[in-house]
Amino acid sequence: MYLYNSATHKKEPFTTHTPGRVEMYTCGPTVYHFAHIGNLRSYIMEDVLEKYLRYEGYDVNRVMNITDVGHLSSDADTGEDKMLMGAKREHKTVLEIAQFYTDAFFADCAKLNIKTPDTVQPATGLIPEFINMVQGLLDRGYAYIAGGNVYFDTSKLARYHIFFDHDQEDLQVGVREGVEEDANKRNKNDFVLWFTRSKFEDQALKWDSPWGVGYPGWHIECSAISLKYNGEYLDLHCGGIDNAFPHHTNEIAQSESYLGHPWCPQWFHVHHLNTDDGKMSKSKGEFLTVSLLEEKGYDPLAYRFFCLQSHYRKALVFSWENLDNAAGAYRKLIARIAALDPDDGAVDEAVLEASRQKFMKAVGNDLNTSLGVTAVYDALKAGTNDATCLAVIGDYDRVLSLSLTEKAAALRKKTVELGEIKATMSIGAGASITVTGEGDPAVDALVLKRAEAKKAKSFAEADRIRNELRAQGIELTDTPAGVVWKRV
Ligand code: AMP
Numbered sequence: 001m002y003l004y005n006s007a008t009h010k011k012e013p014f015t016t017h018t019p020g021r022v023e024m025y026t027c028g029p030t031v032y033h034f035a036h037i038g039n040l041r042s043y044i045m046e047d048v049l050e051k052y053l054r055y056e057g058y059d060v061n062r063v064m065n066i067t068d069v070g071h072l073s074s075d076a077d078t079g080e081d082k083m084l085m086g087a088k089r090e091h092k093t094v095l096e097i098a099q100f101y102t103d104a105f106f107a108d109c110a111k112l113n114i115k116t117p118d119t120v121q122p123a124t125g126l127i128p129e130f131i132n133m134v135q136g137l138l139d140r141g142y143a144y145i146a147g148g149n150v151y152f153d154t155s156k157l158a159r160y161h162i163f164f165d166h167d168q169e170d171l172q173v174g175v176r177e178g179v180e181e182d183a184n185k186r187n188k189n190d191f192v193l194w195f196t197r198s199k200f201e202d203q204a205l206k207w208d209s210p211w212g213v214g215y216p217g218w219h220i221e222c223s224a225i226s227l228k229y230n231g232e233y234l235d236l237h238c239g240g241i242d243n244a245f246p247h248h249t250n251e252i253a254q255s256e257s258y259l260g261h262p263w264c265p266q267w268f269h270v271h272h273l274n275t276d277d278g279k280m281s282k283s284k285g286e287f288l289t290v291s292l293l294e295e296k297g298y299d300p301l302a303y304r305f306f307c308l309q310s311h312y313r314k315a316l317v318f319s320w321e322n323l324d325n326a327a328g329a330y331r332k333l334i335a336r337i338a339a340l341d342p343d344d345g346a347v348d349e350a351v352l353e354a355s356r357q358k359f360m361k362a363v364g365n366d367l368n369t370s371l372g373v374t375a376v377y378d379a380l381k382a383g384t385n386d387a388t389c390l391a392v393i394g395d396y397d398r399v400l401s402l403s404l405t406e407k408a409a410a411l412r413k414k415t416v417e418l419g420e421i422k423a424t425m426s427i428g429a430g431a432s433i434t435v436t437g438e439g440d441p442a443v444d445a446l447v448l449k450r451a452e453a454k455k456a457k458s459f460a461e462a463d464r465i466r467n468e469l470r471a472q473g474i475e476l477t478d479t480p481a482g483v484v485w486k487r488v
Protein backbone atom coordinates (compact mmCIF):
# COMPACT_ATOMS: atom_id res chain seq x y z
CA MET A 1 0.00 0.00 0.00
CA TYR A 2 0.94 3.65 -0.41
CA LEU A 3 0.51 5.80 2.66
CA TYR A 4 1.11 9.48 3.31
CA ASN A 5 3.82 9.81 5.93
CA SER A 6 3.67 12.96 8.09
CA ALA A 7 7.34 12.54 8.94
CA THR A 8 8.47 12.93 5.33
CA HIS A 9 5.43 14.83 3.99
CA LYS A 10 5.18 12.35 1.14
CA LYS A 11 3.06 9.44 0.02
CA GLU A 12 5.34 6.40 0.20
CA PRO A 13 5.21 2.64 -0.23
CA PHE A 14 4.37 1.11 3.15
CA THR A 15 7.26 -0.88 4.61
CA THR A 16 7.87 -2.90 7.75
CA HIS A 17 10.96 -3.72 9.78
CA THR A 18 10.09 -7.42 9.82
CA PRO A 19 8.60 -8.65 6.53
CA GLY A 20 4.91 -9.44 6.82
CA ARG A 21 4.56 -8.07 10.35
CA VAL A 22 3.29 -4.61 11.34
CA GLU A 23 4.05 -3.15 14.73
CA MET A 24 1.37 -0.47 15.09
CA TYR A 25 0.75 1.98 17.91
CA THR A 26 -2.24 4.25 18.49
CA CYS A 27 -2.52 7.05 21.02
CA GLY A 28 -5.55 6.16 23.10
CA PRO A 29 -8.18 8.35 24.72
CA THR A 30 -7.87 10.52 27.78
CA VAL A 31 -10.56 9.00 29.95
CA TYR A 32 -11.97 11.94 31.87
CA HIS A 33 -15.13 12.21 29.79
CA PHE A 34 -16.98 10.51 26.95
CA ALA A 35 -15.21 10.41 23.60
CA HIS A 36 -16.73 12.88 21.14
CA ILE A 37 -17.45 11.83 17.59
CA GLY A 38 -14.35 13.77 16.48
CA ASN A 39 -12.12 11.53 18.61
CA LEU A 40 -14.00 8.58 17.19
CA ARG A 41 -13.35 9.74 13.62
CA SER A 42 -9.66 9.18 14.37
CA TYR A 43 -10.31 5.73 15.84
CA ILE A 44 -12.55 4.74 12.91
CA MET A 45 -9.88 5.65 10.35
CA GLU A 46 -7.15 3.90 12.35
CA ASP A 47 -9.40 0.85 12.59
CA VAL A 48 -9.86 0.81 8.81
CA LEU A 49 -6.10 1.15 8.37
CA GLU A 50 -5.43 -1.81 10.66
CA LYS A 51 -8.08 -3.91 8.92
CA TYR A 52 -6.78 -2.92 5.51
CA LEU A 53 -3.25 -4.02 6.43
CA ARG A 54 -4.66 -7.36 7.63
CA TYR A 55 -6.65 -7.59 4.37
CA GLU A 56 -3.36 -7.25 2.47
CA GLY A 57 -2.10 -10.20 4.50
CA TYR A 58 0.00 -8.49 7.17
CA ASP A 59 0.14 -9.84 10.67
CA VAL A 60 -0.59 -6.71 12.74
CA ASN A 61 0.29 -6.18 16.39
CA ARG A 62 -1.64 -3.12 17.51
CA VAL A 63 -1.06 -1.43 20.85
CA MET A 64 -2.95 1.43 22.47
CA ASN A 65 -2.56 3.34 25.72
CA ILE A 66 -5.30 4.68 27.94
CA THR A 67 -4.33 8.07 29.36
CA ASP A 68 -5.57 7.94 32.92
CA VAL A 69 -2.84 10.01 34.57
CA GLY A 70 -0.72 13.10 34.16
CA HIS A 71 -2.52 14.62 31.22
CA LEU A 72 -3.04 18.31 31.59
CA SER A 73 -5.79 20.49 30.18
CA SER A 74 -3.26 22.36 28.08
CA ASP A 75 -0.97 20.36 25.80
CA ALA A 76 2.02 22.11 27.33
CA ASP A 77 3.14 20.88 30.74
CA THR A 78 0.81 23.37 32.38
CA GLY A 79 -2.89 23.79 33.04
CA GLU A 80 -5.31 21.78 35.09
CA ASP A 81 -5.24 17.99 35.41
CA LYS A 82 -8.06 16.71 33.20
CA MET A 83 -8.60 13.55 35.23
CA LEU A 84 -8.93 15.56 38.41
CA MET A 85 -11.36 17.91 36.70
CA GLY A 86 -13.51 14.89 35.79
CA ALA A 87 -13.34 13.48 39.32
CA LYS A 88 -14.39 16.80 40.88
CA ARG A 89 -17.20 17.24 38.38
CA GLU A 90 -18.68 13.83 39.19
CA HIS A 91 -17.70 13.50 42.86
CA LYS A 92 -15.79 10.29 42.19
CA THR A 93 -12.19 9.19 42.56
CA VAL A 94 -9.83 9.58 39.63
CA LEU A 95 -9.63 5.80 39.21
CA GLU A 96 -13.43 5.46 39.21
CA ILE A 97 -13.61 8.14 36.52
CA ALA A 98 -10.93 6.38 34.48
CA GLN A 99 -12.68 3.01 34.67
CA PHE A 100 -16.08 4.43 33.83
CA TYR A 101 -14.92 6.36 30.76
CA THR A 102 -12.64 3.57 29.57
CA ASP A 103 -15.65 1.24 29.54
CA ALA A 104 -17.75 3.93 27.85
CA PHE A 105 -15.05 4.38 25.19
CA PHE A 106 -14.98 0.69 24.30
CA ALA A 107 -18.78 0.53 24.30
CA ASP A 108 -18.81 3.37 21.74
CA CYS A 109 -16.10 1.62 19.73
CA ALA A 110 -18.16 -1.59 19.66
CA LYS A 111 -21.17 0.31 18.30
CA LEU A 112 -18.96 1.73 15.55
CA ASN A 113 -17.45 -1.68 14.72
CA ILE A 114 -14.02 -0.49 15.90
CA LYS A 115 -11.95 -3.51 16.86
CA THR A 116 -10.20 -3.42 20.24
CA PRO A 117 -6.39 -3.32 19.73
CA ASP A 118 -4.39 -6.45 20.61
CA THR A 119 -3.01 -4.73 23.70
CA VAL A 120 -4.63 -1.90 25.63
CA GLN A 121 -2.52 -0.51 28.46
CA PRO A 122 -3.70 2.08 30.99
CA ALA A 123 -0.82 4.39 31.86
CA THR A 124 -1.30 3.85 35.61
CA GLY A 125 -0.42 0.18 35.14
CA LEU A 126 3.12 0.72 33.89
CA ILE A 127 4.72 3.32 36.17
CA PRO A 128 7.94 1.30 36.82
CA GLU A 129 8.62 1.15 33.06
CA PHE A 130 8.17 4.93 32.78
CA ILE A 131 10.59 5.46 35.66
CA ASN A 132 13.09 3.17 33.94
CA MET A 133 12.93 5.12 30.75
CA VAL A 134 13.29 8.47 32.51
CA GLN A 135 16.32 7.10 34.39
CA GLY A 136 17.77 5.87 31.07
CA LEU A 137 17.38 9.34 29.56
CA LEU A 138 19.11 10.89 32.58
CA ASP A 139 21.94 8.31 32.34
CA ARG A 140 22.42 9.05 28.64
CA GLY A 141 22.56 12.82 29.24
CA TYR A 142 19.26 13.67 27.55
CA ALA A 143 17.51 14.81 30.70
CA TYR A 144 18.13 17.11 33.67
CA ILE A 145 16.57 17.79 37.03
CA ALA A 146 15.40 21.30 37.83
CA GLY A 147 13.08 22.60 40.52
CA GLY A 148 12.23 19.04 41.58
CA ASN A 149 11.08 17.90 38.11
CA VAL A 150 12.90 15.88 35.46
CA TYR A 151 13.00 17.54 32.02
CA PHE A 152 13.95 16.34 28.57
CA ASP A 153 16.72 18.49 27.10
CA THR A 154 15.76 19.21 23.49
CA SER A 155 19.05 21.03 22.83
CA LYS A 156 20.77 17.61 22.79
CA LEU A 157 18.90 16.60 19.62
CA ALA A 158 20.15 17.06 16.07
CA ARG A 159 16.55 17.58 14.91
CA TYR A 160 13.53 18.27 17.02
CA HIS A 161 10.72 19.61 14.80
CA ILE A 162 10.01 16.37 12.98
CA PHE A 163 6.57 17.12 11.61
CA PHE A 164 6.09 20.78 11.14
CA ASP A 165 9.07 22.26 9.45
CA HIS A 166 7.17 22.30 6.15
CA ASP A 167 3.56 21.81 7.03
CA GLN A 168 1.57 24.93 7.75
CA GLU A 169 -1.35 23.08 9.36
CA ASP A 170 0.90 21.13 11.71
CA LEU A 171 2.48 24.44 12.69
CA GLN A 172 -0.90 25.87 13.56
CA VAL A 173 -2.01 22.96 15.69
CA GLY A 174 1.22 23.29 17.63
CA VAL A 175 0.26 26.74 18.78
CA ARG A 176 -1.74 26.56 22.00
CA GLU A 177 -3.48 29.07 24.14
CA GLY A 178 -2.60 29.79 27.72
CA VAL A 179 0.88 28.26 27.71
CA GLU A 180 2.70 29.47 30.76
CA GLU A 181 6.46 29.79 30.85
CA ASP A 182 8.19 27.30 33.14
CA ALA A 183 11.32 28.96 34.57
CA ASN A 184 12.98 25.56 35.17
CA LYS A 185 13.25 24.77 31.47
CA ARG A 186 16.61 25.34 29.83
CA ASN A 187 15.11 25.47 26.34
CA LYS A 188 11.70 26.57 25.17
CA ASN A 189 10.71 23.11 23.86
CA ASP A 190 11.99 21.10 26.85
CA PHE A 191 9.22 19.08 28.49
CA VAL A 192 8.61 17.28 31.75
CA LEU A 193 9.38 13.56 32.05
CA TRP A 194 8.56 13.30 35.74
CA PHE A 195 6.85 15.77 38.07
CA THR A 196 7.49 15.91 41.79
CA ARG A 197 6.41 19.54 42.12
CA SER A 198 2.81 19.35 41.24
CA LYS A 199 1.06 22.63 40.73
CA PHE A 200 -2.06 20.90 42.00
CA GLU A 201 -2.39 20.83 45.76
CA ASP A 202 -4.63 17.78 45.59
CA GLN A 203 -2.89 15.77 42.85
CA ALA A 204 -4.66 12.44 43.25
CA LEU A 205 -2.32 9.79 41.85
CA LYS A 206 1.33 9.81 42.91
CA TRP A 207 4.10 7.23 42.92
CA ASP A 208 7.50 6.93 44.51
CA SER A 209 10.48 7.48 42.22
CA PRO A 210 14.25 8.09 42.46
CA TRP A 211 13.43 11.84 42.18
CA GLY A 212 10.70 11.92 44.80
CA VAL A 213 6.99 11.22 44.97
CA GLY A 214 5.28 12.38 41.82
CA TYR A 215 3.77 11.40 38.49
CA PRO A 216 4.88 10.97 34.87
CA GLY A 217 4.73 13.58 32.14
CA TRP A 218 2.21 13.01 29.39
CA HIS A 219 4.51 11.89 26.57
CA ILE A 220 6.57 9.23 28.35
CA GLU A 221 3.64 6.81 28.60
CA CYS A 222 3.37 6.25 24.84
CA SER A 223 7.13 5.80 24.36
CA ALA A 224 7.36 3.28 27.21
CA ILE A 225 4.14 1.40 26.41
CA SER A 226 5.10 1.01 22.76
CA LEU A 227 8.61 -0.13 23.70
CA LYS A 228 7.19 -2.82 25.99
CA TYR A 229 4.58 -4.24 23.59
CA ASN A 230 5.84 -3.32 20.10
CA GLY A 231 9.55 -3.70 20.76
CA GLU A 232 12.40 -1.39 19.74
CA TYR A 233 11.24 -0.92 16.15
CA LEU A 234 7.80 0.50 15.57
CA ASP A 235 6.49 0.50 11.97
CA LEU A 236 3.46 2.74 12.17
CA HIS A 237 2.32 5.31 14.71
CA CYS A 238 -1.19 6.81 14.57
CA GLY A 239 -3.12 9.63 16.16
CA GLY A 240 -5.21 12.71 15.45
CA ILE A 241 -3.41 15.61 13.78
CA ASP A 242 -3.34 17.59 17.04
CA ASN A 243 -1.10 14.87 18.48
CA ALA A 244 1.69 15.61 15.96
CA PHE A 245 3.02 18.45 18.07
CA PRO A 246 4.10 18.45 20.81
CA HIS A 247 3.04 14.90 21.74
CA HIS A 248 4.46 12.82 18.87
CA THR A 249 7.45 15.09 18.45
CA ASN A 250 8.29 14.48 22.09
CA GLU A 251 7.66 10.74 21.84
CA ILE A 252 10.23 10.56 19.02
CA ALA A 253 12.70 12.63 21.03
CA GLN A 254 12.39 10.31 24.05
CA SER A 255 12.33 6.99 22.22
CA GLU A 256 15.22 7.67 19.86
CA SER A 257 17.41 9.18 22.58
CA TYR A 258 16.69 6.22 24.85
CA LEU A 259 17.15 3.55 22.17
CA GLY A 260 20.06 5.15 20.32
CA HIS A 261 18.59 4.36 16.90
CA PRO A 262 15.70 5.49 14.66
CA TRP A 263 12.42 4.35 16.14
CA CYS A 264 9.33 4.76 13.95
CA PRO A 265 9.56 5.67 10.26
CA GLN A 266 5.84 6.00 9.41
CA TRP A 267 3.36 8.45 10.97
CA PHE A 268 -0.35 8.46 10.21
CA HIS A 269 -2.37 11.48 11.33
CA VAL A 270 -6.12 11.83 10.99
CA HIS A 271 -7.39 15.32 10.42
CA HIS A 272 -10.12 16.77 12.56
CA LEU A 273 -13.84 16.57 12.53
CA ASN A 274 -15.11 20.10 12.98
CA THR A 275 -18.49 21.66 13.44
CA ASP A 276 -19.56 24.79 11.56
CA ASP A 277 -18.40 26.89 14.48
CA GLY A 278 -14.99 25.27 14.81
CA LYS A 279 -13.11 22.42 16.40
CA MET A 280 -14.81 19.87 18.60
CA SER A 281 -13.51 19.75 22.13
CA LYS A 282 -14.25 17.63 25.18
CA SER A 283 -13.19 20.39 27.54
CA LYS A 284 -15.78 22.79 26.04
CA GLY A 285 -18.65 21.12 27.95
CA GLU A 286 -21.51 20.15 25.59
CA PHE A 287 -20.28 17.90 22.82
CA LEU A 288 -21.42 15.30 20.32
CA THR A 289 -21.30 11.68 21.46
CA VAL A 290 -22.38 8.34 20.03
CA SER A 291 -25.18 8.22 22.63
CA LEU A 292 -26.48 11.56 21.38
CA LEU A 293 -26.57 10.23 17.81
CA GLU A 294 -28.50 7.20 19.06
CA GLU A 295 -30.92 9.36 21.04
CA LYS A 296 -31.66 11.22 17.84
CA GLY A 297 -32.41 7.94 16.10
CA TYR A 298 -29.21 7.45 14.11
CA ASP A 299 -27.54 4.10 13.67
CA PRO A 300 -23.92 4.62 14.87
CA LEU A 301 -22.77 2.80 11.73
CA ALA A 302 -24.33 5.59 9.65
CA TYR A 303 -21.71 7.81 11.31
CA ARG A 304 -18.98 5.33 10.35
CA PHE A 305 -20.33 5.39 6.78
CA PHE A 306 -20.22 9.22 6.90
CA CYS A 307 -16.55 9.12 7.97
CA LEU A 308 -15.58 6.59 5.32
CA GLN A 309 -17.01 8.79 2.59
CA SER A 310 -14.23 11.34 3.07
CA HIS A 311 -10.46 11.15 3.14
CA TYR A 312 -8.68 11.00 6.49
CA ARG A 313 -6.25 13.74 5.47
CA LYS A 314 -8.96 16.34 4.98
CA ALA A 315 -10.81 18.14 7.74
CA LEU A 316 -14.41 16.92 7.83
CA VAL A 317 -17.31 19.20 8.69
CA PHE A 318 -20.07 17.66 10.74
CA SER A 319 -23.64 18.85 10.38
CA TRP A 320 -26.92 17.08 11.01
CA GLU A 321 -27.78 17.56 7.37
CA ASN A 322 -24.55 15.85 6.25
CA LEU A 323 -25.23 13.00 8.66
CA ASP A 324 -28.83 12.71 7.41
CA ASN A 325 -27.56 12.34 3.87
CA ALA A 326 -25.09 9.65 4.89
CA ALA A 327 -27.72 7.84 6.97
CA GLY A 328 -30.16 7.85 4.04
CA ALA A 329 -27.51 6.55 1.64
CA TYR A 330 -26.49 3.86 4.13
CA ARG A 331 -30.08 2.67 4.61
CA LYS A 332 -30.63 2.55 0.85
CA LEU A 333 -27.41 0.63 0.34
CA ILE A 334 -28.49 -1.99 2.86
CA ALA A 335 -31.88 -2.26 1.20
CA ARG A 336 -30.16 -2.86 -2.16
CA ILE A 337 -27.96 -5.57 -0.68
CA ALA A 338 -31.00 -7.08 1.04
CA ALA A 339 -32.65 -7.41 -2.35
CA LEU A 340 -29.90 -9.86 -3.46
CA ASP A 341 -30.68 -13.54 -3.21
CA PRO A 342 -27.92 -15.52 -1.45
CA ASP A 343 -29.07 -18.68 -3.22
CA ASP A 344 -28.71 -17.19 -6.66
CA GLY A 345 -25.84 -19.16 -8.21
CA ALA A 346 -22.42 -20.22 -6.94
CA VAL A 347 -19.68 -17.76 -5.97
CA ASP A 348 -17.41 -17.06 -8.93
CA GLU A 349 -13.94 -17.24 -7.38
CA ALA A 350 -12.26 -15.54 -10.33
CA VAL A 351 -14.57 -12.53 -10.03
CA LEU A 352 -14.00 -12.44 -6.29
CA GLU A 353 -10.21 -12.35 -6.77
CA ALA A 354 -10.39 -9.69 -9.48
CA SER A 355 -12.62 -7.59 -7.20
CA ARG A 356 -10.09 -7.92 -4.38
CA GLN A 357 -7.35 -6.60 -6.65
CA LYS A 358 -9.53 -3.65 -7.68
CA PHE A 359 -10.37 -2.87 -4.05
CA MET A 360 -6.69 -2.95 -3.03
CA LYS A 361 -5.75 -0.64 -5.88
CA ALA A 362 -8.36 1.86 -4.70
CA VAL A 363 -8.06 1.66 -0.90
CA GLY A 364 -4.33 0.90 -0.92
CA ASN A 365 -3.73 4.34 -2.38
CA ASP A 366 -3.37 6.31 0.88
CA LEU A 367 -6.39 4.66 2.49
CA ASN A 368 -8.94 6.00 0.06
CA THR A 369 -12.02 4.83 1.94
CA SER A 370 -14.50 6.72 -0.22
CA LEU A 371 -13.30 4.68 -3.21
CA GLY A 372 -13.69 1.62 -0.98
CA VAL A 373 -17.36 2.52 -0.50
CA THR A 374 -17.70 3.20 -4.23
CA ALA A 375 -16.37 -0.31 -4.86
CA VAL A 376 -19.44 -1.68 -3.03
CA TYR A 377 -21.76 0.22 -5.41
CA ASP A 378 -19.68 -1.00 -8.36
CA ALA A 379 -20.10 -4.57 -7.16
CA LEU A 380 -23.88 -4.07 -7.12
CA LYS A 381 -23.76 -2.87 -10.72
CA ALA A 382 -21.29 -5.50 -11.96
CA GLY A 383 -23.91 -7.88 -13.28
CA THR A 384 -22.58 -10.98 -11.50
CA ASN A 385 -24.94 -13.48 -9.90
CA ASP A 386 -26.23 -12.45 -6.47
CA ALA A 387 -24.14 -14.97 -4.54
CA THR A 388 -20.92 -13.60 -6.07
CA CYS A 389 -22.03 -10.02 -5.48
CA LEU A 390 -22.71 -10.80 -1.81
CA ALA A 391 -19.33 -12.53 -1.47
CA VAL A 392 -17.53 -9.50 -2.94
CA ILE A 393 -19.37 -7.09 -0.65
CA GLY A 394 -18.73 -9.32 2.37
CA ASP A 395 -15.05 -9.37 1.45
CA TYR A 396 -14.83 -5.55 1.21
CA ASP A 397 -16.65 -5.26 4.50
CA ARG A 398 -13.76 -7.01 6.27
CA VAL A 399 -12.11 -3.60 5.87
CA LEU A 400 -15.05 -1.18 5.82
CA SER A 401 -16.83 -2.88 8.76
CA LEU A 402 -20.24 -1.45 7.97
CA SER A 403 -22.07 -4.72 8.79
CA LEU A 404 -23.40 -4.61 5.23
CA THR A 405 -24.18 -8.28 4.68
CA GLU A 406 -25.34 -8.85 8.30
CA LYS A 407 -27.78 -5.94 8.25
CA ALA A 408 -28.96 -6.92 4.78
CA ALA A 409 -29.59 -10.50 5.98
CA ALA A 410 -31.57 -9.21 8.98
CA LEU A 411 -33.62 -6.97 6.72
CA ARG A 412 -34.20 -9.81 4.25
CA LYS A 413 -35.55 -11.94 7.07
CA LYS A 414 -37.80 -9.16 8.30
CA THR A 415 -39.03 -8.40 4.79
CA VAL A 416 -39.89 -12.04 4.22
CA GLU A 417 -41.93 -11.93 7.40
CA LEU A 418 -43.67 -8.69 6.58
CA GLY A 419 -44.03 -8.60 2.80
CA GLU A 420 -42.29 -7.32 -0.29
CA ILE A 421 -40.61 -3.91 -0.48
CA LYS A 422 -43.15 -1.70 -2.23
CA ALA A 423 -41.45 1.62 -2.75
CA THR A 424 -38.57 3.82 -1.78
CA MET A 425 -39.62 7.42 -1.51
CA SER A 426 -37.59 10.54 -1.25
CA ILE A 427 -38.46 12.82 1.65
CA GLY A 428 -36.12 15.62 0.70
CA ALA A 429 -32.60 16.62 1.78
CA GLY A 430 -31.26 13.36 0.35
CA ALA A 431 -33.17 11.23 2.86
CA SER A 432 -35.55 8.50 1.86
CA ILE A 433 -37.79 5.89 3.38
CA THR A 434 -38.45 2.40 2.15
CA VAL A 435 -42.05 1.36 2.57
CA THR A 436 -42.70 -2.32 2.80
CA GLY A 437 -46.30 -3.32 3.02
CA GLU A 438 -49.20 -4.86 1.24
CA GLY A 439 -49.62 -2.03 -1.19
CA ASP A 440 -52.13 0.60 -0.19
CA PRO A 441 -51.35 4.10 -1.49
CA ALA A 442 -53.39 5.75 1.29
CA VAL A 443 -51.38 3.95 4.00
CA ASP A 444 -48.08 4.58 2.17
CA ALA A 445 -48.91 8.28 2.04
CA LEU A 446 -49.55 8.41 5.79
CA VAL A 447 -46.34 6.47 6.50
CA LEU A 448 -44.49 8.98 4.40
CA LYS A 449 -46.14 11.89 6.18
CA ARG A 450 -45.06 10.43 9.52
CA ALA A 451 -41.46 10.05 8.28
CA GLU A 452 -41.45 13.68 7.17
CA ALA A 453 -42.82 14.78 10.55
CA LYS A 454 -40.07 12.80 12.33
CA LYS A 455 -37.45 14.35 10.11
CA ALA A 456 -38.78 17.81 10.93
CA LYS A 457 -38.60 16.74 14.61
CA SER A 458 -42.40 17.15 14.95
CA PHE A 459 -42.55 14.08 17.14
CA ALA A 460 -46.08 14.76 18.43
CA GLU A 461 -47.39 14.83 14.84
CA ALA A 462 -45.45 11.63 14.03
CA ASP A 463 -47.01 9.89 17.05
CA ARG A 464 -50.44 11.15 16.09
CA ILE A 465 -50.11 9.57 12.61
CA ARG A 466 -48.83 6.30 14.09
CA ASN A 467 -51.88 6.22 16.38
CA GLU A 468 -54.18 7.02 13.48
CA LEU A 469 -52.76 4.04 11.56
CA ARG A 470 -52.93 1.84 14.64
CA ALA A 471 -56.64 2.68 14.92
CA GLN A 472 -56.98 1.26 11.38
CA GLY A 473 -55.23 -1.95 12.51
CA ILE A 474 -51.89 -1.08 10.92
CA GLU A 475 -48.63 -1.62 12.77
CA LEU A 476 -45.42 0.20 11.76
CA THR A 477 -41.90 -1.12 12.28
CA ASP A 478 -38.84 1.08 11.78
CA THR A 479 -36.04 -0.94 10.16
CA PRO A 480 -32.61 0.05 8.84
CA ALA A 481 -34.08 0.20 5.34
CA GLY A 482 -37.14 2.22 6.23
CA VAL A 483 -40.63 1.73 7.55
CA VAL A 484 -42.42 -1.55 7.20
CA TRP A 485 -46.17 -1.78 7.78
CA LYS A 486 -48.60 -4.63 8.14
CA ARG A 487 -52.21 -5.19 9.03
CA VAL A 488 -52.63 -6.91 12.36
P1 AMP B 1 -7.90 12.63 23.63
O1 AMP B 1 -8.93 11.76 24.29
O2 AMP B 1 -8.15 14.08 23.79
O3 AMP B 1 -6.51 12.24 24.06
O4 AMP B 1 -8.01 12.35 22.06
C1 AMP B 1 -8.14 11.07 21.53
C2 AMP B 1 -7.81 11.10 20.04
O5 AMP B 1 -8.73 11.89 19.31
C3 AMP B 1 -6.43 11.65 19.71
O6 AMP B 1 -5.82 10.85 18.73
C4 AMP B 1 -6.73 13.04 19.16
O7 AMP B 1 -5.72 13.47 18.30
C5 AMP B 1 -8.03 12.79 18.44
N1 AMP B 1 -8.88 13.97 18.26
C6 AMP B 1 -9.13 14.97 19.12
N2 AMP B 1 -10.02 15.86 18.62
C7 AMP B 1 -10.36 15.41 17.38
C8 AMP B 1 -11.25 15.87 16.35
N3 AMP B 1 -11.99 16.98 16.49
N4 AMP B 1 -11.33 15.15 15.20
C9 AMP B 1 -10.59 14.01 15.05
N5 AMP B 1 -9.76 13.52 16.00
C10 AMP B 1 -9.62 14.20 17.15
Ligand code: ZN
Binds near residue numbers: 026027028222247251
Ligand atom coordinates in the same frame (compact mmCIF):
# COMPACT_ATOMS: atom_id res chain seq x y z
ZN1 ZN C 1 0.62 9.04 22.48
